[in-house]
Amino acid sequence: MVSSILLQQSINCLIYNNQLGKNLKNGLTISKPNLMQKCTSSKRIGGIKARASFDTIETTLSSTGFPLFQTESPQEDTLASKFELVDPEFIKMGFLRDVRTYGVEFREGPNGMGVYASRDIEPTRRAKKDWDLRMTCLLLYAFECEKNFWQLYYDFLPSAEECTSLLLATEHSAMPLKVKRLAREPERFMWALSMAQSRQIGFKIRVGSLVQHANMLAPYADMLSHSSQPNCFFHWRFKDRMFVVMTIAGRRVKKGEEMTVNYTNGMRNNMLMQRYGFSTPANPWDVIPFSGNAKIHLDSFLSAFNICGSPKEYYHNAKLANEGDNFVDGAVIAAARTLPMWSEGDLPPVPSLEIKSAKALQEECQEMLAEYSTTSEQDQHILDSSPEMSWTREAAIKYRLHRKLFLEKVIQALDVYQDRILF
Ligand SMILES: C[S@@+](CC[C@H](N)C(=O)[O-])C[C@H]1O[C@@H](n2cnc3c(N)ncnc32)[C@H](O)[C@@H]1O
Structure with a gap:
């Protein structure tokens, strides 16, 4: 599975006219590389386009100049000429030593050559995973030490039935064996592990x-709940390590x-x-993966909600909130982030066109909603009618409900947009 794209090019380019580029794998078809165009004259690479399509290529060029790209019609074929520079002045520009590409292909895009993912790439995993495991071991060890402060702390922690983190922990699915x-x-x-994950705080x-x-795990400070509009923050004071x-x-x-x-x-x-182990219906960072081509205009959409400014300031519109309009919250901001937009300029x-697009986007949201076996009202009813339900079940139903509320909020935001759009 490809978990990341790596396209690495060390330093400038050195081009040879020879035939030794054949060691490239996976059907690489390169005439003369566009990649090199910036540092070569059109006479050398003149008008010839690079079309490269490869999944895994790992080619290392030695400093004596093993070639990366093969030119289509080598002009020379003697051994000596194989190592002869097209133009000696390229020496000054350095050698191309190493190019690696994984899971990408190079092709002509709207702005010339571009790099495209050749398959779906899963979100990269958190680098902190290792921290979680170390912290978990430390925590378990601390609990076992006699007459230790951490034993007091233990009494404050939620039990296994109460803790909701790890509910969607696919990244730990292979864990039990280890x-x-x-x-x-x-x-x-x-x-x-779930305690360490949900309660540790990272600092420099x-x-x-x-x-x-x-x-670090900081007992008591770890009782603070999360809000996207918080009133506090954690701080590590360098001078007295506090x-x-x-x-x-x-x-x-x-x-x-x-x-x-x-x-x-x-x-x-x-x-x-x-x-x-929790979700929020107004998470401004949530996304909807729209599939169609419909796009709306960001400035116009935000102006319908009287929101303007840089993205961080989009969070909260004090003016409208003071007027009692709670609609302008994280979900509208999330909509602005998530809806396919015309780019600036x-x-x-x-x-x-805006109305047509808004309708198309709303339809797609409706289709996503229709895929659920319950409606948001039914989810709310389940939550209201079962006060004794387990914490984990409650968190799971809320997660499903929050997704629906988010989709509904986006539909509603697009309704408001259509109503208020300026002619
Ligand atoms: C660092 S602890 C915060 C204190 C915690 N409520 C406790 O039991 O001590 C983090 C956990 O609190 C809960 N939590 C924190 N903020 C929340 C929020 N905004 N909504 C729902 N649950 C939240 C989640 O279960 C999360 O795993």
């Missing part, structure tokens, strides 16, 4: 002159108000669910 070797009780290990800390990334929870400047916190922090920016609901909005 865990069997690590832990006497795999279930306990999974529980500790300074140790001597070194700045290092550190993950973990502090601070209120956000200018943000009043009223007596009795819950204090919250933003666990993460940019996580979709599925990732939130996987790591923390493109067409001005043409109302009839």
Whole structure:
């Protein structure tokens, strides 16, 4: 499985006219490489287009100049000429030493040659996975040490039935087998893993002159819930190596108000669910994978909600919120992020086209909603009518409900847009 694209090109280019490029694999068809056009004159590569299509190529050029690309009609075929530079001045530009490409193909795109994924690429996995495992081991060890502060902490932690993280933990699906070797009780290990995942906090800390990334469990501070509009934040104070929870400047916190922090920016609901075991219907980072060509105009769409400014400021529209319009929340921002848009500087909005597009997008949302076996009202009813349901079941139903509410919010946002669109 391809988990990442790597296209690596070390330094400038050296071009040879010879036939030694045949070691390239997977049906590479290159006439003369476009890639090189910037550093070669049109006389040398003149007008010849590169068409490359390859999945896995790993070619290393030695500094003596093993060629990467083969020219279509070599002008010379003597051995000496094979190693002769097209133009000696290229030596000054350095050698191409290494090119690796995985899971990509090069083809002509709207802006000339482009790099395209040759297959679906799954989201890259969190690099912190290893941290989670280390932290889990440490936590289990701490619990076993007699008369230890961590045993007090243990009493505050949710039980295995109460903890909802790992609900969508596909990344740990192969874990139990490994865990069997690590832990006497795999279930306990999974529980500790879910504690470590959902409660550890990452910081850059300074140790001597070194700045290092550190993950830590900070009892009590880890009781703060998440909000995308938090009133607090975590801070690592370098000078006395102190973990502090601070209120956000200018943000009043009223007596009795819950204090919250933003666990993460940019996580979709599925990732939130996987790591923390909850989702939110107004997650501005959630996405809808639209398949059609319908696009609407970003400026025009945002102006319908009186939202403007840079993306971060899109979050909250204090003016409308003060007027009691709670509609302008994360879901509208998420819609603005997720809807296929004309890019900046493109067409001005043409109302009839905008309405047509908005309708097409709404239809696609409706189709996605229709794929669920329950409606959002039915999900809400299940939640309301079963107060005794387990935490995990509740989190799972909420996750499904939140997806639907998000889709419905986008449909609603497109309705408002069509109503308010300027002629
Ligand atoms: C760091 S703990 C926060 C305190 C936690 N409620 C506890 O039991 O101590 C993180 C867990 O709290 C819950 N949580 C935090 N913020 C939430 C939110 N906005 N909505 C739903 N659950 C949330 C999730 O279960 C998450 O895994």
